[in-house]
Amino acid sequence: MARTSKNNKRKKAQSAKVTSLAAENVPPSRRTVLGWIGMGALGVGVLGGGGAWAVNSFNRSMDERDLSQIGKGRPSIVQIHDPQCPICNALQRETRKALGKLKGEPPVYLIADITQTEGAVFAQRHSVPHVTLLLFDADGKRVQTLTGSRTRDELEPIFERHAR
Template sequence: MKKQRRKRPQKRGVTTSDPAALARNATDANRRKFLRLARNAAIALPVLAGATVFSVQSVQATICEADLTKIGKGKPAVVQVHDPNCSLCRQLQRQARKALKSFDGEAVEFLVADINTAKGSAFAARYGVPHVTLLLFDGAGEMVQIVRGPSDTDSLHKVIAAHLAAHG
């Protein structure tokens, strides 16, 4: 008994030596590649644009927060003496930002003195404070209160509210 051979499915495309058919097949393959590339680019472009916008806004916010010259320009300020490598500093920063969200952004400046920079280190030395510290300034630039170490958001909210009531 002879074994029957299975028929292999034919490959897609043209299997002829006709030059016109080969050219059409190559054109169709190039068109599919181009359309696939265009689809992927159309998907990736908004994602990259969103990431770029987020990054630019984050950098701008960081630059704005690092501008210690805003102290004494008429608005009360909360300045964090911060070390980005310190987990307690990052915790205090999160808590301070949460506490400040409930206040009008125009009412108080939140600034960060990074002790890894020359300006931040000089600022901390001028006031004799270590990192993980908040300094509260009135609108004239006078330091009126020091909050040391991380604290819960509610406590920070109360301290900032009292500060703004007295100096805002």
């Protein structure tokens, strides 16, 4: 028990010392300032990384919605897409994963967003509903239509043949 009371006295003394230093407006220690600088640098890094990811994601999204890329010398795949449709979102994920597995240069992947005027006109011109993939050759001629949900295992061989 003597030990407990000695420890309690020491803790009370340390607490009193900290309180008195805070009351005297003692400047922060070097260690405290370096800690603040480190946390600030970490915060800047996290915000910068997040910002770079957001800009890259936005640019990729804009490139995917540029339907003028069809027929520009590379085969292309256009998804007729409704962003509010869970089946469309699943097809988009599966399509991206299947394209990511292809060896060599994959076809251009584009999105015709039917909630936007350009995408709705495109879907109407080709007379297809959402949850559809349209495959175009390098000259812009439609060569295949895939309607409905597909898995990456189903899509990969189709895309492999289309990329040739």
